[in-house]
Amino acid sequence: MEMKLCVFETLRLGVLCLLTCLGVAYATLSPSGVNYEVVALMAIKGDLKDPRNIMDNWDLSSVDPCSWRMVTCNLDRSVSALGLPSQNLSGTLSSAIGNLSNLQSITLQNNAIFGPIPDSIGKLQKLQTLDLSGNIFNGQLPSSLGDLNSLNFLRLNNNSLSGPVPQSLSQVEGLTLVDVSYNNLTGPLPKLSARTFRIIGNPLLCGQNSVNNCSNIYPEPLSFPPDGFTDQSSSNDKTRHLAVALGTSLSGIFVIILIVALLIWWRYRKNQQIFFDVNDQYDPEVCLGHLRRYTFKELRAATDHFNAKNILGRGGYGIVYKGTLNDGTIVAVKRLKDSNTFGGEIQFQTEVETISLAVHRNLLRLWGFCSTENERLLVYPFMPNGSVASRLKDNMEGRPVLDWTRRKNIALGTARGLLYLHEQCDPKIIHRDVKAANILLDEDFEAVVGDFGLAKLLDHRDSHVTTAIRGTVGHIAPEYLSTGQSSSKTDVFGFGILLLELITGQKALDFGRAANQKGVMLDWVKKLHQEGKLNLMVDKALNNDFDRVELQEMIQVALLCTQFNPSYRPKMSEVLRMLEGEGLVERWEASQKVETPRFRGLEGIPQRYSDYIEESSLVVEAMELSGPR
Structure with a gap:
């Protein structure tokens, strides 16, 4: 009898275990078989007005929203990011957003969304970035924001929010930036752990006597006490009175x-x-936002002591290795060389700070970093299909050639990534070395823009940045060669050269050696285009299997992007629309009516790109940048 009871109890436990597993497997499905995340996203869509129809491919009958526009998923096929910035959206934000339990990033900035911020947003325990700035949100900030234990960046500026900043936010220890400026908030202010806390533009917090104090940005990773704020205000008042008296x-x-x-x-x-002074004694599980801090020993073991057989590529700042972490995750580890020099530290600092802020499906995501007294390392996801440049080379490893459809999709994906950097990211970012070697391909051959080592962060008031020339010869815009002045139009020029690399399959500077051609690729393409010999510039590896109409359109877009006068080049938003077949004819016809640009205003100026390279008086630091190849 006892034997039967034992067998029965074992079977009962087995059934319960099986039911539990099935419950986990179908946790995201409703009784009708519809994905809960799909239902939540459709509720969000229903409450928003979408004049650009950016969400037109969101479908309730879908079982997988990962292919939807503006939706990003993680490796488990769960929705991890919702990004709809600058899309002219209006309406309200549905409380169903709290059902997207795996969300790590919400970016809805620069729209016209109104109403209160849903209290349900506090259920998103994995949320790291929340950007609702530049909308018309009103009402009080929900106290549930304090439940977002993983929150790193909180941008609620330029809305119509009222009431106090929730005291519960002081419980969030990982905050890096909190921006609640330009609202109608009241005090008292909580003590936050954020390195940056912006409150300017709140009349009830910042009166006439303390407006200068309110414009301050507090960069220390310490608490922000209201009483300290008041003391600083009174101290400055006393200073001003004393100055008047004396x-x-x-x-x-x-x-x-x-x-x-x-x-x-x-x-x-x-x-x-x-x-940045991090050594092996730090806890590797301590995170900076979504970035993991690795130990040097961990990465050294992952790369088999940085074995040469694991090298994926070499660059001007370091070597990229393939590595396998303890949990089996395959990563790309970039080991910066000369890490103690000024240039190496600047490269490390720029990549860590810049890449962590830029989140887009067509941008390379930085997973983590390691910093010791003598080492600087960056950890990226491994890109199994390498770089576009490596896939355009001779088929050394028997890999299939990139067909025309994939090349066109690579151009579109790269354009979307650069568009985000130039027009949707805050602050704006200039890449400064757009080329085939810096465009990576994931497992689905989706283009991923890498190498932000030379990126320049732009304040909204700046239109350009003057700096020393860095980049790769053959991809550098003429005005950058001549003056050292870079802008977003510098990236547009590099993107035009990238299109020509995709079309010809050749490098911008080493081009044509096998065919005994002389000069840089851009000059050669322009000559063939003038002669109407488009077929001669197409990569022979395609075996004439390409769309003739799309070829002509892509060449025209490339030539528009590589005009010598930067003011004549289109913005990346215009480039993307032209690649998608909108507005190219009108833009091309208009460009043909413009006289050959002489933006330097001198007679006898170079009219070929190769002349700019030869006559440039500035030193060009040609280099391969960071990131896995």
């Missing part, structure tokens, strides 16, 4: 400004050192 003394004011500037600089440098 009269205007230019020398005294200069000394005060100099001391304050030195103090801010010292605190900034101190924070930078605290942030």
